[in-house]
Ligand SMILES: Nc1ncnc2c1ncn2[C@@H]1O[C@H](COP(=O)(O)OP(=O)(O)O)[C@@H](O)[C@H]1O
Protein backbone atom coordinates (compact mmCIF):
# COMPACT_ATOMS: atom_id res chain seq x y z
CA UNK A 512 0.00 0.00 0.00
CA UNK A 513 1.16 3.53 -0.72
CA UNK A 514 0.26 6.22 1.79
CA UNK A 515 0.16 9.75 0.39
CA UNK A 516 0.15 12.75 2.72
CA UNK A 517 -1.33 15.91 1.28
CA UNK A 518 -2.04 19.36 2.74
CA UNK A 519 -0.81 22.90 3.05
CA UNK A 520 2.83 23.84 3.59
CA UNK A 521 3.57 23.46 7.29
CA UNK A 522 0.87 20.85 7.87
CA UNK A 523 3.59 18.33 8.70
CA UNK A 524 3.60 16.07 5.63
CA UNK A 525 7.36 15.67 5.65
CA UNK A 526 7.65 15.37 9.44
CA UNK A 527 4.72 12.97 9.91
CA UNK A 528 5.56 11.01 6.78
CA UNK A 529 9.05 10.29 8.02
CA UNK A 530 7.75 9.32 11.47
CA UNK A 531 5.04 7.03 10.08
CA UNK A 532 7.42 5.35 7.68
CA UNK A 533 9.93 4.73 10.46
CA UNK A 534 7.18 3.39 12.69
CA UNK A 535 5.96 0.91 10.12
CA UNK A 536 9.40 0.17 8.68
CA UNK A 537 8.25 1.37 5.27
CA UNK A 538 10.29 3.32 2.72
CA UNK A 539 9.80 7.08 2.99
CA UNK A 540 9.99 9.50 0.09
CA UNK A 541 9.55 13.25 0.07
CA UNK A 542 8.39 14.46 -3.32
CA UNK A 543 10.24 17.77 -3.00
CA UNK A 544 13.47 15.94 -2.19
CA UNK A 545 13.00 13.66 -5.19
CA UNK A 546 12.44 16.70 -7.43
CA UNK A 547 15.60 18.33 -6.06
CA UNK A 548 17.56 15.14 -6.76
CA UNK A 549 16.25 14.96 -10.32
CA UNK A 550 16.74 18.65 -11.10
CA UNK A 551 20.08 18.95 -9.33
CA UNK A 552 18.81 22.22 -7.84
CA UNK A 553 17.06 23.22 -4.64
CA UNK A 554 13.38 24.25 -4.87
CA UNK A 555 13.94 28.04 -4.60
CA UNK A 556 16.53 27.83 -7.41
CA UNK A 557 14.13 25.87 -9.65
CA UNK A 558 11.44 28.52 -9.13
CA UNK A 559 13.88 31.38 -9.64
CA UNK A 560 15.60 30.06 -12.76
CA UNK A 561 12.79 28.18 -14.51
CA UNK A 562 9.56 29.42 -12.92
CA UNK A 563 6.66 27.69 -11.19
CA UNK A 564 5.29 26.08 -14.38
CA UNK A 565 8.53 24.17 -14.86
CA UNK A 566 8.48 23.08 -11.21
CA UNK A 567 4.90 21.81 -11.64
CA UNK A 568 5.88 19.77 -14.70
CA UNK A 569 8.77 18.20 -12.82
CA UNK A 570 6.52 17.55 -9.84
CA UNK A 571 3.94 15.76 -12.00
CA UNK A 572 6.61 13.68 -13.71
CA UNK A 573 8.34 12.58 -10.50
CA UNK A 574 5.00 11.82 -8.84
CA UNK A 575 4.00 9.50 -11.68
CA UNK A 576 7.33 7.70 -11.49
CA UNK A 577 6.90 7.14 -7.76
CA UNK A 578 3.28 6.00 -8.12
CA UNK A 579 4.37 3.44 -10.71
CA UNK A 580 6.96 1.86 -8.41
CA UNK A 581 6.07 -1.51 -6.98
CA UNK A 582 5.66 -1.97 -3.25
CA UNK A 583 4.51 0.06 -0.27
CA UNK A 584 5.84 3.44 0.73
CA UNK A 585 4.93 6.65 2.52
CA UNK A 586 5.10 9.76 0.34
CA UNK A 587 5.07 13.33 1.61
CA UNK A 588 3.81 15.40 -1.32
CA UNK A 589 4.32 19.15 -1.75
CA UNK A 590 1.52 21.50 -0.73
CA UNK A 591 0.49 22.18 -4.32
CA UNK A 592 0.87 18.65 -5.66
CA UNK A 593 -2.81 17.59 -5.75
CA UNK A 594 -3.84 20.84 -7.45
CA UNK A 595 -1.88 20.63 -10.74
CA UNK A 596 -1.68 18.41 -13.82
CA UNK A 597 -4.38 15.99 -12.70
CA UNK A 598 -2.03 14.76 -9.99
CA UNK A 599 -4.96 14.18 -7.65
CA UNK A 600 -6.24 11.41 -9.91
CA UNK A 601 -2.84 9.71 -9.70
CA UNK A 602 -2.81 10.02 -5.92
CA UNK A 603 -6.35 8.73 -5.51
CA UNK A 604 -5.81 5.81 -7.83
CA UNK A 605 -2.50 4.48 -6.62
CA UNK A 606 -2.75 4.72 -2.83
CA UNK A 607 -4.46 5.99 0.29
CA UNK A 608 -4.52 9.77 0.54
CA UNK A 609 -4.56 11.54 3.89
CA UNK A 610 -5.24 15.28 4.16
CA UNK A 611 -3.46 16.92 7.09
CA UNK A 612 -5.94 19.71 7.72
CA UNK A 613 -4.21 22.07 10.13
CA UNK A 614 -5.69 25.51 11.01
CA UNK A 615 -4.12 28.49 9.24
CA UNK A 616 -3.04 30.15 12.50
CA UNK A 617 -1.09 27.01 13.43
CA UNK A 618 0.45 26.78 9.94
CA UNK A 619 1.53 30.43 10.15
CA UNK A 620 3.11 29.88 13.55
CA UNK A 621 5.03 26.85 12.30
CA UNK A 622 6.21 28.63 9.15
CA UNK A 623 7.11 31.94 10.75
CA UNK A 624 10.75 30.90 11.14
CA UNK A 625 13.02 32.31 8.46
CA UNK A 626 14.43 28.90 7.62
CA UNK A 627 10.95 27.56 6.83
CA UNK A 628 10.00 30.56 4.68
CA UNK A 629 13.33 30.53 2.86
CA UNK A 630 12.88 26.99 1.61
CA UNK A 631 9.36 27.71 0.25
CA UNK A 632 9.56 30.20 -2.62
CA UNK A 633 5.80 30.79 -2.76
CA UNK A 634 5.85 31.88 0.88
CA UNK A 635 9.03 33.90 0.58
CA UNK A 636 7.46 36.14 -2.07
CA UNK A 637 3.86 36.15 -0.89
CA UNK A 638 3.68 39.02 1.59
CA UNK A 639 1.97 38.30 4.92
CA UNK A 640 2.17 34.57 5.54
CA UNK A 641 -1.25 34.15 7.18
CA UNK A 642 -3.04 36.00 4.35
CA UNK A 643 -1.31 33.86 1.70
CA UNK A 644 -2.08 30.68 3.62
CA UNK A 645 -5.76 31.62 3.95
CA UNK A 646 -6.15 32.53 0.27
CA UNK A 647 -4.21 29.50 -0.91
CA UNK A 648 -6.14 27.14 1.34
CA UNK A 649 -9.42 28.44 -0.03
CA UNK A 650 -8.36 27.66 -3.61
CA UNK A 651 -6.90 24.26 -2.67
CA UNK A 652 -9.59 22.93 -0.35
CA UNK A 653 -11.62 21.48 -3.20
CA UNK A 654 -8.64 19.26 -4.05
CA UNK A 655 -7.57 18.40 -0.51
CA UNK A 656 -11.07 17.44 0.57
CA UNK A 657 -11.14 14.59 -1.93
CA UNK A 658 -8.58 12.72 0.20
CA UNK A 659 -9.82 9.41 1.52
CA UNK A 660 -8.93 10.36 5.08
CA UNK A 661 -8.69 13.68 6.84
CA UNK A 662 -6.54 14.28 9.88
CA UNK A 663 -7.88 17.49 11.35
CA UNK A 664 -6.75 20.01 13.89
CA UNK A 665 -3.53 21.14 15.45
CA UNK A 666 -3.91 18.37 18.01
CA UNK A 667 -2.19 15.81 15.80
CA UNK A 668 1.08 16.44 17.56
CA UNK A 669 4.21 14.45 17.17
CA UNK A 670 3.94 12.87 20.59
CA UNK A 671 0.63 11.30 19.57
CA UNK A 672 2.38 9.47 16.79
CA UNK A 673 4.72 7.67 19.13
CA UNK A 674 2.75 4.51 19.58
CA UNK A 675 3.73 1.88 22.07
CA UNK A 676 2.69 -1.20 20.19
CA UNK A 677 4.00 -2.07 16.78
CA UNK A 678 1.01 -2.70 14.50
CA UNK A 679 1.09 -5.56 12.06
CA UNK A 680 0.69 -3.13 9.21
CA UNK A 681 -1.39 -0.28 7.90
CA UNK A 682 -4.54 -1.64 6.38
CA UNK A 683 -6.41 1.52 5.54
CA UNK A 684 -7.39 -0.01 2.22
CA UNK A 685 -9.86 -2.26 4.00
CA UNK A 686 -12.15 0.76 4.35
CA UNK A 687 -11.94 2.18 0.84
CA UNK A 688 -14.81 4.60 1.27
CA UNK A 689 -13.85 5.78 4.70
CA UNK A 690 -13.66 9.56 4.78
CA UNK A 691 -13.61 10.65 8.35
CA UNK A 692 -12.16 13.21 10.65
CA UNK A 693 -9.83 11.65 13.14
CA UNK A 694 -6.32 11.93 14.41
CA UNK A 695 -3.58 9.64 13.29
CA UNK A 696 -3.64 7.50 16.38
CA UNK A 697 -7.28 6.73 15.71
CA UNK A 698 -6.65 6.03 12.06
CA UNK A 699 -3.89 3.61 12.90
CA UNK A 700 -5.62 1.89 15.80
CA UNK A 701 -8.94 1.47 14.02
CA UNK A 702 -7.54 0.19 10.79
CA UNK A 703 -4.72 -2.12 11.69
N1 LIG B 1 2.41 18.23 14.42
C1 LIG B 1 3.29 19.23 14.48
N2 LIG B 1 3.32 20.00 15.58
C2 LIG B 1 4.19 21.04 15.68
N3 LIG B 1 5.07 21.38 14.71
C3 LIG B 1 5.08 20.64 13.59
C4 LIG B 1 4.19 19.53 13.41
N4 LIG B 1 4.41 19.00 12.18
C5 LIG B 1 5.38 19.73 11.63
N5 LIG B 1 5.80 20.70 12.46
C6 LIG B 1 6.83 21.71 12.17
O1 LIG B 1 6.32 22.54 11.13
C7 LIG B 1 7.34 22.84 10.18
C8 LIG B 1 6.90 22.34 8.81
O2 LIG B 1 6.79 20.91 8.85
P1 LIG B 1 6.93 20.03 7.54
O3 LIG B 1 6.89 18.61 7.97
O4 LIG B 1 8.11 20.48 6.74
O5 LIG B 1 5.58 20.41 6.79
P2 LIG B 1 5.18 20.21 5.26
O6 LIG B 1 6.06 19.13 4.69
O7 LIG B 1 3.73 19.82 5.31
O8 LIG B 1 5.38 21.55 4.62
C9 LIG B 1 8.61 22.18 10.70
O9 LIG B 1 9.33 23.14 11.43
C10 LIG B 1 8.10 21.09 11.62
O10 LIG B 1 9.02 20.81 12.66
Ligand SMILES: O=C(O)C1=C[C@@H](OP(=O)(O)O)[C@@H](O)[C@H](O)C1
Pocket residue numbers: 518519520521524525543554588589590591592630631632633
Ligand atom coordinates in the same frame (compact mmCIF):
# COMPACT_ATOMS: atom_id res chain seq x y z
O1 LIG C 1 2.47 24.73 -1.59
C1 LIG C 1 3.20 24.64 -2.60
O2 LIG C 1 2.79 24.93 -3.75
C2 LIG C 1 4.59 24.16 -2.43
C3 LIG C 1 4.92 23.49 -1.26
C4 LIG C 1 6.26 22.98 -1.00
O3 LIG C 1 6.19 21.76 -0.25
P1 LIG C 1 5.70 21.74 1.29
O4 LIG C 1 4.20 21.67 1.31
O5 LIG C 1 6.32 20.51 1.85
O6 LIG C 1 6.20 22.99 1.94
C5 LIG C 1 7.03 22.75 -2.31
O7 LIG C 1 6.47 21.66 -3.01
C6 LIG C 1 6.99 23.97 -3.19
O8 LIG C 1 7.67 25.01 -2.50
C7 LIG C 1 5.56 24.38 -3.54
Ligand SMILES: [Mg+2]
Pocket residue numbers: 524525541543587588589
Ligand atom coordinates in the same frame (compact mmCIF):
# COMPACT_ATOMS: atom_id res chain seq x y z
MG1 LIG D 1 7.31 19.00 2.98
